[in-house]
Amino acid sequence: MSDQQMTIHLKVWRQKGPNSKGELVDYTMDDVNPHMSFLEMFDWLNEKLMKQGEEPIEFDHDCREGICGSCNMMINGQAHGPQKATAACQLHMRQFSDGDTIYVEPWRAKAFPIIKDLVVDRSAFDRIVEAGGYVSVNTGGAVDANAQLIPKKEADIAFDYATCIGCGACVAACPNSSASLFTGAKIAQFAHLPQGEPERKERARAMVDQMKEEGFGDCSNFAECEAVCPKEISITAIAEMRREYVKSLFD
Amino acid sequence: MSKFKAALQSQVGRKLITGITGLGLVLFIIVHLLGNLSYFGGPEAINTYSHTLHELGGLLWAARLGLLVFFLFHIYLGISIWLEKRRARPVGYESYNSRGVPSRQSWSARSMIITGVILLVFVVFHLNTFAFHDFQTTVINGVEMHDVHARLTEVFQHEVYTISYVLTMVLLGMHLRHGVWSSFQSLGWMSRNSNPVVYSIAYILGLIIAVGFIGLPVSIYFGLV
Numbered sequence: 312m313s314d315q316q317m318t319i320h321l322k323v324w325r326q327k328g329p330n331s332k333g334e335l336v337d338y339t340m341d342d343v344n345p346h347m348s349f350l351e352m353f354d355w356l357n358e359k360l361m362k363q364g365e366e367p368i369e370f371d372h373d374c375r376e377g378i379c380g381s382c383n384m385m386i387n388g389q390a391h392g393p394q395k396a397t398a399a400c401q402l403h404m405r406q407f408s409d410g411d412t413i414y415v416e417p418w419r420a421k422a423f424p425i426i427k428d429l430v431v432d433r434s435a436f437d438r439i440v441e442a443g444g445y446v447s448v449n450t451g452g453a454v455d456a457n458a459q460l461i462p463k464k465e466a467d468i469a470f471d472y473a474t475c476i477g478c479g480a481c482v483a484a485c486p487n488s489s490a491s492l493f494t495g496a497k498i499a500q501f502a503h504l505p506q507g508e509p510e511r512k513e514r515a516r517a518m519v520d521q522m523k524e525e526g527f528g529d530c531s532n533f534a535e536c537e538a539v540c541p542k543e544i545s546i547t548a549i550a551e552m553r554r555e556y557v558k559s560l561f562d
Numbered sequence: 563m564s565k566f567k568a569a570l571q572s573q574v575g576r577k578l579i580t581g582i583t584g585l586g587l588v589l590f591i592i593v594h595l596l597g598n599l600s601y602f603g604g605p606e607a608i609n610t611y612s613h614t615l616h617e618l619g620g621l622l623w624a625a626r627l628g629l630l631v632f633f634l635f636h637i638y639l640g641i642s643i644w645l646e647k648r649r650a651r652p653v654g655y656e657s658y659n660s661r662g663v664p665s666r667q668s669w670s671a672r673s674m675i676i677t678g679v680i681l682l683v684f685v686v687f688h689l690n691t692f693a694f695h696d697f698q699t700t701v702i703n704g705v706e707m708h709d710v711h712a713r714l715t716e717v718f719q720h721e722v723y724t725i726s727y728v729l730t731m732v733l734l735g736m737h738l739r740h741g742v743w744s745s746f747q748s749l750g751w752m753s754r755n756s757n758p759v760v761y762s763i764a765y766i767l768g769l770i771i772a773v774g775f776i777g778l779p780v781s782i783y784f785g786l787v
């Protein structure tokens with residue numbers, strides 16, 4: 312891997328506040344190290360902007376290791392950028408070439424209003440979870456781990472769905488801005504576990520209804536969500552959500 | 563009951579109905595195609611087929627009514643889903659690219675609203691050309707019946723009609739390429755393993771149906787039959 316510095320042209324969406332008019336602003340960096348992560352490149356750019364007395368670019372980030380789901384940005388028209396199964400924070404500049412022009416835009420959806428620059432408000436997801444994405448039990452003393460046996464296969468499926476980090480890439484990449492993959496994953500993770508059983512029906516209905524309430528679009532089965540999901544959550548989550556919903560109608 | 567009403571308006575219900583009505587329409591299309599193919603059996607075959615169909619009377623009307631209801635629901639939901647999509651993202655991207663497989667964002671997937679609307683317009687013209695046409699009659703085995711064979715032969719002599727018919731059938735194939743697969747996913751019938759299989763079947767089915775429908779007008783136009 313070459314250590315040669317690269318020149319990168321950026322077109323970054325800048326927007327002062329929720330109601331301001333935004334625009335793409337050009338930045339050129341001629342000293343990008345290929346080992347930098349995409350966010351480190353932004354840190355580097357922001358440092359320079361601040362030295363020049365300009366306002367730094369606002370972007371969300373926290374863990375920088377692909378587990379918190381806050382680093383949302385559309386990179387060259389793809390949610391989290393071009394690398395499969397990778398959140399923007401785990402993307403490295405070596406994925407790009409010297410002289411590349413890179414578009415960086417915020418998630419676009421009515422349900423994810425822009426706060427500033429690349430930062431959007433994803434609390435719509437929180438409200439979908441609040442509608443039913445939990446198990447209400449009073450936990451007493453810790454139960455023996457092996458008291459309730461769950462087949463390995465079921466546990467694995469539930470775990471796969473549970474890896475969703477709520478980043479919103481599925482919505483951002485969806486031509487319809489549908490939240491079906493996220494909601495599907497949150498419903499399906501419980502559908503495979505005994506703990507999810509008691510509230511199964513109310514959960515499916517409430518979460519599906521909330522998704523519409525928040526203003527996300529309908530799903531047209533484009534499956535673009537699965538392609539961009541950093542956790543590679545399959546659209547079988549959506550099929551499961553639909554099954555759960557239909558089952559919930561019959562007592 | 564209100565539970566079911568709410569369900570029909572939910573995002574899951576809307577897709578379910580789109581899928582069920584879509585699959586119903588595909589069944590109709592397949593039967594229609596088989597009927598068309600009877601043209602190749604000569605005037606007697608297709609005219610008798612059409613006559614037998616019309617002899618069904620009440621049953622035929624029930625089927626027509628069902629078809630109309632399916633069609634209307636499918637159109638209503640298709641347009642509504644498209645409108646919702648526009649509402650859900652008022653400001654679009656400057657740059658947007660599909661990530662590719664496993665994405666199913668094909669050409670046919672993205673153009674469902676366009677192919678759908680063109681098919682709707684086509685159906686109106688098509689009904690006018692055939693179903694509502696005042697047919698000549700012919701006598702086969704002593705029975706007087708509509709001469710569907712003559713009408714088809716006449717219509718597909720016309721360049722404009724033949725070409726627009728062929729093009730529309732290509733669009734129909736595209737609509738089914740995404741539609742059939744999508745219906746199965748909407749009905750929750752898809753697992754991780756069946757997904758690629760159903761996706762390929764939808765492709766083949768779309769292709770067969772398009773080629774099947776195109777065969778007749780092309781054969782008539784070029785005098786192959």
Ligand code: SF4
Nearest residue numbers: 475476478479481540
């Ligand atoms: S399903 Fe995937 S893309 Fe969607 S929020 Fe969860 S982790 Fe992100």
Ligand code: FES
Nearest residue numbers: 375379380382400
């Ligand atoms: S910063 Fe936490 S997932 Fe990227």
